[in-house]
Amino acid sequence: MQMKKSHAIGLALVLLAGLAAAGFPWPTQSFPKTPPPPPGEYPQGELGEMVKLGEAIVMNTNTHPLTKDYVGNDLQCKSCHLNGGKTGNRYATYVGVAPVYPAYSPREKAVVSLEDRVLNCFMRSMNGTRPPVGSKASIAMAAYITWLSSGLPVDPNPNQPVGVYSTPWPDPAIAKLVNSGSVDVEHGKQVYEAQCAACHGADGQGVGAFPPVWGDRSYNAGAGMANVIKGASWVKYNMPLGNAHLSDQEAVDVMAYVNSHPRPSFKLTDHLAPAGEAGVYNSNVPQQIIEAPTWPPKKK
Ligand code: HEC
Ligand code: HEC
Known part of the structure; x- marks a missing residue:
């Protein structure tokens, strides 16, 4: 069957636009379902x-x-x-x-x-x-x-710089809650006080070896964790330590509460080494600024 050239180009453009929105199909290699244990021995020499x-x-x-x-x-x-x-x-x-x-x-x-x-x-x-x-x-x-990935296939990711066992990233159920506005900071405070404060402190500054979750000594506003969707995706699978069990809603609410507190704002250029010592910073977005707190989201 013959297709007019202009139609073929149009179809190709539609397909490309679809791929750009949805991401290119990946992974292309087959990986074990769960992460294999680390190699038993360190390399030689x-x-x-x-x-x-x-x-x-x-x-x-x-x-x-x-x-x-x-x-x-x-x-x-x-x-x-x-x-x-x-x-x-x-x-x-x-x-x-x-x-x-x-x-x-x-x-x-x-x-x-x-x-x-x-x-x-x-x-x-x-x-x-x-x-x-x-x-x-x-x-x-x-x-x-x-x-740590010895023996796994090589499979460059055309969509995101996250690993095989992190995709889909962030967690789709978490993203859906936040994007639909289902976020309750007051409930997050209750979750925090009941399930987090014993280790991270009621004031978020950490207790002994347990790290701070807000304030001057915590991650800054440019970190993945400062984004409620990403932070909640992480917390869902990792906290409370050794006993991760929060529901999607609890994870969202508690990270909105955590990120509603002050922490260092992020101005990208302040975090690059002085010119001459910096080497190459590989980015087409060299001027990002993100103000803390990162919740509630600021109107553009
Ligand atoms: C405050 C929490 C936090 C700390 C501290 C942290 N990371 Fe991450 N890291 C994350 C999160 C969350 C992601 C998921 C991706 C994102 O940010 O979008 C990530 C992603 C990554 C990735 C991408 C791979 C993947 O699939 O997850 C690498 C590599 C990485 N971190 C290395 C480091 C190294 C090295 C350090 C220490 C110098 C570090 N991280 C410190 C939270 C953290
Ligand atoms: C039993 C103690 C304990 C409890 C309870 C706990 N955490 Fe943690 N949390 C830790 C420890 C310890 C780390 C750092 C892990 C390490 O260094 O091995 C951590 C790391 C974190 C981090 C990333 C590092 C940082 O300081 O920003 C966040 C965010 C976090 N916890 C949030 C929470 C939230 C939210 C809850 C409640 C749902 C919670 N944690 C409950 C002990 C705890």
Whole structure:
């Protein structure tokens, strides 16, 4: 059958627009249903040393000599990537993350590497400064995260810079509640006081080794966690620690309550190292500003 050229182009455009809205079909490889356990042994030689260094940094980010100067709060990567990202918790594991890079990142409107992704966390979740690409700390963290996916297929993600076991991201049921306006901060306060305050403090500042969830020493307004949809998606699968059981509505309400408190605002340019020490910051959106608190959402 012959199709007129103009019709064929029209059809192709419609298909492309559909794909852009829905995302390209992914994954294209088959992965085990649940994240496999981390490899039983560290790699040999220098590589093994780098993997161990990366693990030590992920566990002690704010005190480790190679990264403490780049961190501006009381968190470690493992504060959110529980157990250093080794466990199978959805939206927190590092297993299945390395295989998806290079990946397209809608936030930076650019294709980013695993190293880029790791370094950007310093600006936002860690409220600090971006370490240079190719620095020892950066390579070590990327080595550790890559090692955790040993044996899995490689499958670059054209839609999002999130791993195999984090997609769909964020949680669709959570997104639906927030987008339909079903958010109750007062109820969130009750959930927080009953189920979170014992560890994170009634004032959100943490208790002993339990980390702060708002205020100057917490993640900033540019972090994934400061977005109620993303924060609630994470909390649903990860908190209360060791006993994650919140309903979708409880997860949404409690993170709206948490994010209705003050925390550092985010001005992207304040979190890049001075020119000359910065290396390359790979983004087409270099000027982002997000004011705290991030809930209720500000009218544009
Ligand atoms: C305050 C919580 C928090 C902290 C601290 C944190 N992250 Fe994340 N991280 C997240 C969340 C939530 C996501 C999910 C993606 C997003 O932000 O859209 C994520 C995503 C990632 C990803 C993308 C892979 C995926 O599929 O989840 C990588 C890699 C990553 N973080 C590395 C790090 C590293 C390295 C550190 C420490 C330097 C760190 N993160 C600290 C919350 C955090
Ligand atoms: C039994 C103690 C405990 C309870 C209860 C608990 N958490 Fe946590 N939470 C932790 C610990 C510990 C971490 C950091 C994990 C680590 O370092 O291993 C954490 C991390 C977090 C983080 C990411 C890091 C940060 O400080 O921002 C958020 C957000 C969070 N919890 C929210 C909640 C919410 C909401 C609840 C209630 C629904 C809750 N937690 C209940 C102990 C607890």
